[in-house]
Amino acid sequence: MYSVGRPDAATEPMLPRLHRVRSTQSDGPDVVTLGLEPEDSQPMSFGPGQFNMLWAFGVGEAAISVRAGSDGLLLHSIREVGAITRALCAMKLGDVVGVRGPFGSGWDVEDGRDRDVVLVAGGLGLAPILPAAWEIAGRRADYRRALLLVGARSPGQMLFRRDLEQLQSRGLEVQMIVDHASAGWSGQVGLVTELVERSDFDASSALALVCGPEVMMRFTARALTDRGVPAGAVRISMERNMKCAIGLCGHCQLGPEFVCRDGPVFDYERMQPLMKVREL
Amino acid sequence: MARRDLERLLAELTPFSGLRDADLTTVAACGQNVSFAAGTYLFREGEPADRFFLLRQGRLALEAAEPGRGALVIDTIGPGEVAGFSWLFPPYRWQFDGHALDRIAAVAFDGSCLRGKCDGDPRLGYELMKHFSSVMTDRMQSARIRLLDLYGQTAG
Numbered sequence: 001m002y003s004v005g006r007p008d009a010a011t012e013p014m015l016p017r018l019h020r021v022r023s024t025q026s027d028g029p030d031v032v033t034l035g036l037e038p039e040d041s042q043p044m045s046f047g048p049g050q051f052n053m054l055w056a057f058g059v060g061e062a063a064i065s066v067r068a069g070s071d072g073l074l075l076h077s078i079r080e081v082g083a084i085t086r087a088l089c090a091m092k093l094g095d096v097v098g099v100r101g102p103f104g105s106g107w108d109v110e111d112g113r114d115r116d117v118v119l120v121a122g123g124l125g126l127a128p129i130l131p132a133a134w135e136i137a138g139r140r141a142d143y144r145r146a147l148l149l150v151g152a153r154s155p156g157q158m159l160f161r162r163d164l165e166q167l168q169s170r171g172l173e174v175q176m177i178v179d180h181a182s183a184g185w186s187g188q189v190g191l192v193t194e195l196v197e198r199s200d201f202d203a204s205s206a207l208a209l210v211c212g213p214e215v216m217m218r219f220t221a222r223a224l225t226d227r228g229v230p231a232g233a234v235r236i237s238m239e240r241n242m243k244c245a246i247g248l249c250g251h252c253q254l255g256p257e258f259v260c261r262d263g264p265v266f267d268y269e270r271m272q273p274l275m276k277v278r279e280l
Numbered sequence: 281m282a283r284r285d286l287e288r289l290l291a292e293l294t295p296f297s298g299l300r301d302a303d304l305t306t307v308a309a310c311g312q313n314v315s316f317a318a319g320t321y322l323f324r325e326g327e328p329a330d331r332f333f334l335l336r337q338g339r340l341a342l343e344a345a346e347p348g349r350g351a352l353v354i355d356t357i358g359p360g361e362v363a364g365f366s367w368l369f370p371p372y373r374w375q376f377d378g379h380a381l382d383r384i385a386a387v388a389f390d391g392s393c394l395r396g397k398c399d400g401d402p403r404l405g406y407e408l409m410k411h412f413s414s415v416m417t418d419r420m421q422s423a424r425i426r427l428l429d430l431y432g433q434t435a436g
Binding site for chain 2: 152185189
C-alpha cells in the first residue's frame, strides 16, 4: 500500500525503477490517470505535492506530480501536451514505465494545524493539491476551516469530481468555479480569485496552498494577500522544465533556486520577486 | 426592510462603502426590496435597463442565448454584489440575460432616479462613479484573465 507521509530517501536518484501500468483512466479531455505498480514490489512513500520523473522509454522523461497512492497503485494524472506526455497518456495495461522519485519539497500541510487552510487549484493543478486535501480530511479535527477552491475552464473539464465530492463529505468546504458554462451548470462562473474574495476564512492566520498555471497562481496569491493572508503563509507550486530532478543540471533554475530540489513548493514571499523577472 | 436598515446595508457593500451618510440616504431613496423565485429572469438582453440590483441572497447568472447551444453562462453574481451597469450609460439597454439560479432577495435601484440625483449633485455622481468603476474594473480584469484560457496549460 502506498502511503502519504515522509518521502523515501532517494538512494539512486538517477536510476528509474520499473513500474507496470495496472490501470488507466480518462479524467477529462487530454487527461489520463495511470495507476503504476512497482516491479520490485517495494512501495514508494511520498509527501503531498512531491513529483516523480516518469520515463516513457524511447521517448523521454517528464516531471509529473503524485496524485495519490491507492490500492497498491501510485496514481499520476497526466495532460497530453507534448511528445513525452502523449506517449505516457497512450500507455496500455501491462506497459512499463520508468519512475524516479519522489522529488521536491511538497506541501507542509502540518503547518496549517490549528489554522484555517485554503487550498486553491486551477485545472490540472488540482492533482498535486489532492494529496494535501486528503491529508487534511484524514485529520480534519486538527484544522479549523478547510476550503478547497477549484477553477476549471468549463464544467466538463472540472477534474476529479469524485474526489471533490468525497472531500466535501469529509468536512472540506469545496467550491468550484468555471470560466464559462452552459445553462445546466448550477455552480459559479468566473475566475478562481473571486472564490478567494467571496469565501469566509480568517485571512490573518490562514495557510494557503495554491497550484495551477503560473499566471493563475500570481493572481490568486495577490487576491490572498489582498485579503490579508501574509505572503509567507501562501505556498505555491512552481513548474519549470525539470530534467535531473536533483539540482544538478540547472534546467529548472529560477534565479538562485532549483525548482526540482528547493521546490516545487515555495513561499510566495520568496517567489514574488522572481516571478516578476520575465526572463526567468 | 426599513430605509435606515437599507442605508446600513449599503454602507457595508463595495459600491457604496465610504459614502457619506447623507449620500447613503440619497441612494437608498432610489432603492426598494425585491425578491425573485429561482428560475426567474430578472432582465433580458435588449430590454431597457432602467434599474440595477444589489443582491442580498441567492445567485444570479449572466447569460447570452446562442441558437442551437442554449444559454451560455458568462458570469455568476452572489450576495453583496451588484448586477447591472447598463443603467449608467446610453442606450440604457441590458447586454445579457439575468437568470436567478436560486431564490433571490435583492435591492432594486431605479437607474433614472439615481442618474437624476447624480446630475443634480456632481460630487455624489463622481463618488458613485468611482465606486462603480472599481467594481466594473474587477469584472473586466476577471474577463480578461479568463480570455487567457489558462487552464489548458500544463500544470502538475
